[in-house]
Amino acid sequence: MKSPYFTAEHAAFRNTSRLFIEKEIVPYADEWERERRIPEPIWKRMGELGFLGINYPEEYGGIGADFFYSLVFLEELARCTMAGFAAAVSVHAYMASAYISSFATKELKEKYLIPAIKGEKIGALAVTEPDAGSDVASIRTRAVRNEDHYIINGAKTFITNGVHGDFVIVAVKTAPDAGFGGISLVLVDRETPGFTARSLHKIGWHSSDTAELHFDDVKVSVANRIGEENEGFYYIMECFQLERLVSAIIAVAGAEHGLETTLKYITEREAFGRPLAKFQTIRHSLVDMKTELEAARQLTYHTAWQYSQGEQTVMECSMAKLLTTELAKKMADTCLQYFGGYGYMDEYPISRMFRDARAGTIVGGTSEIMREIIARLMIDQVSYDSHRDEKEKKAEIKMPPKETKMEAKRDVPSPLPKTAADIIQTLPVRFRTEKAGDWGTIFHFDISGNEGGQYTVCIQNGACTVEPGLQGDAKCVVKTSDRTYRDIELGKANAEVAFMMRKIKISNITEMMQFTKMFQRLPKE
Numbered sequence: 001m002k003s004p005y006f007t008a009e010h011a012a013f014r015n016t017s018r019l020f021i022e023k024e025i026v027p028y029a030d031e032w033e034r035e036r037r038i039p040e041p042i043w044k045r046m047g048e049l050g051f052l053g054i055n056y057p058e059e060y061g062g063i064g065a066d067f068f069y070s071l072v073f074l075e076e077l078a079r080c081t082m083a084g085f086a087a088a089v090s091v092h093a094y095m096a097s098a099y100i101s102s103f104a105t106k107e108l109k110e111k112y113l114i115p116a117i118k119g120e121k122i123g124a125l126a127v128t129e130p131d132a133g134s135d136v137a138s139i140r141t142r143a144v145r146n147e148d149h150y151i152i153n154g155a156k157t158f159i160t161n162g163v164h165g166d167f168v169i170v171a172v173k174t175a176p177d178a179g180f181g182g183i184s185l186v187l188v189d190r191e192t193p194g195f196t197a198r199s200l201h202k203i204g205w206h207s208s209d210t211a212e213l214h215f216d217d218v219k220v221s222v223a224n225r226i227g228e229e230n231e232g233f234y235y236i237m238e239c240f241q242l243e244r245l246v247s248a249i250i251a252v253a254g255a256e257h258g259l260e261t262t263l264k265y266i267t268e269r270e271a272f273g274r275p276l277a278k279f280q281t282i283r284h285s286l287v288d289m290k291t292e293l294e295a296a297r298q299l300t301y302h303t304a305w306q307y308s309q310g311e312q313t314v315m316e317c318s319m320a321k322l323l324t325t326e327l328a329k330k331m332a333d334t335c336l337q338y339f340g341g342y343g344y345m346d347e348y349p350i351s352r353m354f355r356d357a358r359a360g361t362i363v364g365g366t367s368e369i370m371r372e373i374i375a376r377l378m379i380d381q382v383s384y385d386s387h388r389d390e391k392e393k394k395a396e397i398k399m400p401p402k403e404t405k406m407e408a409k410r411d412v413p414s415p416l417p418k419t420a421a422d423i424i425q426t427l428p429v430r431f432r433t434e435k436a437g438d439w440g441t442i443f444h445f446d447i448s449g450n451e452g453g454q455y456t457v458c459i460q461n462g463a464c465t466v467e468p469g470l471q472g473d474a475k476c477v478v479k480t481s482d483r484t485y486r487d488i489e490l491g492k493a494n495a496e497v498a499f500m501m502r503k504i505k506i507s508n509i510t511e512m513m514q515f516t517k518m519f520q521r522l523p524k525e
């Protein structure tokens with residue numbers, strides 16, 4: 001099918017990628033699956049060919065190409081008949097390397113991104129823990145800062161490239177009481193004392209190693225932190241979009257390859273004196289699969305295009321991942337069925353595709369979590385207005401009124417204040433003394449923009465005061481723009497979504513949650 005997304009150069013790159021996968025990967029699939037690992041030289045070979053740095057800046061050895069070159073490479077990668085290999089490569093090149101490229105210091109990029117792009121150092125990303133997978137905010141691995149280093153203690157599990165990788169980007173708690181506002185990312189070298197890995201056995205993805213990691217008083221320099229302290233959750237949320245998009249691309253291309261393999265088989269295999277391909281029930285089933293796959297592919301391409309334009313794609317990436325990985329799982333099952341008994345035998349690639357496809361709906365956020373994200377955006381009607389310019393679109397996230405104006409209390413200023421500076425001055429009026437009891441706190445609000453300013457909000461002895469400037473020891477620091485603050489207060493933006501989109505930074509989530517309960521809301525504009 002022709003597509004507006006690809007140029008002649010993309011097509012040429014597809015040929016190069018396909019040739020590489022067919023000649024240098026596919027013939028070794030059985031061996032690598034058996035040995036449960038990918039040989040080191042193949043990483044370097046991919047590095048030499050530029051496959052590990054397609055979108056990364058040239059100054060670090062990348063190609064600096066557009067995202068559709070990555071899409072082409074990932075589609076060809078998915079045809080290698082081992083989803084484990086595709087996963088290992090994508091975790092390294094599109095997850096571990098992406099965090100370094102997007103958020104790390106120049107020094108870390110020189111030390112890790114350059115060798116990662118060359119295939120000399122292989123990376124892993126460790127977020128999941130034995131007691132925290134979908135619920136990223138509840139991770140427990142702790143990094144305690146001591147001057148210029150952190151001491152890390154804890155465990156991670158199900159980590160791709162965790163056994164044979166050279167470094168791991170680890171999500172740690174640096175402010176344990178601050179929920180997702182207390183997560184940081186720290187790069188840990190394989191050789192660091194106290195860091196150990198245990199290989200896990202899986203039903204599929206055999207060529208990729210999956211590990212349980214332990215951190216026992218692991219000492220890591222603060223210089224190894226990726227980005228700002230306590231901002232890790234935002235980075236993870238941002239990079240999840242790419243991770244989910246990559247999963248979708250691989251799911252579609254892998255399922256297509258499975259379908260082609262099945263088509264070939266049913267054309268050759270005979271029953272009742274004719275090829276299986278002549279039985280209507282099988283023909284129609286293949287047609288349905290092809291049709292659904294094409295629809296899923298177009299959603300994925302569109303999402304990739306939006307992503308490549310720098311658009312907000314939380315909804316689309318979640319939908320693409322949900323649709324494609326569920327479809328790939330269903331298709332692998334149906335395709336195996338048409339191989340009959342042979343489909344159940346290890347030596348037939350379709351059996352591997354079937355085992356491998358099962359992981360897609362779990363890794364990188366389960367289907368249930370994808371549905372949850374989509375439901376929040378769809379049912380809670382958080383929306384992004386695609387007709388606005390980029391800045392406006394990101395700032396304004398519209399929520400439907402949850403309470404009517406009739407329900408809103410009336411003793412708030414009238415007419416409604418319009419600027420962030422005016423709105424913050426209404427806090428003492430809106431303060432609910434009866435809710436506060438003997439609770440006390442100090443908040444610093446650092447609001448950028450012409451209509452912002454710096455304010456200290458103090459709750460003490462059942463009263464609330466607002467003073468200009470940042471005074472006293474704040475229990476929570478809130479940083480945002482005048483527009484975001486105003487939109488949240490006036491009900492035009494959702495605070496949780498603004499937080500996830502890094503439009504508002506809150507140093508202590510627990511304190512903030514308590515704080516918001518103390519105030520009457522302004523009626524919505």
Ligand SMILES: Cc1cc2nc3c(=O)[nH]c(=O)nc-3n(C[C@H](O)[C@H](O)[C@H](O)COP(=O)(O)OP(=O)(O)OC[C@H]3O[C@@H](n4cnc5c(N)ncnc54)[C@H](O)[C@@H]3O)c2cc1C
Pocket residue numbers: 091124125126127128131132133134135157158159160161202205210359362363364365366367368369372
């Ligand atoms: C092969 C493989 C490779 C992996 N590689 C990595 C890696 O490299 N790095 C990494 O950090 N992690 C990795 N993971 C972990 C993966 O991301 C997690 O398994 C996944 O996020 C789910 O977390 P969990 O296993 O703890 O399940 P849980 O969070 O315990 O969920 C269990 C079940 O409950 C459902 N559930 C949970 N919360 C909700 C909710 N709110 N509503 C409805 N249902 C819910 C889930 O959908 C799931 O069905 C890998 C996993 C596998 C299997």
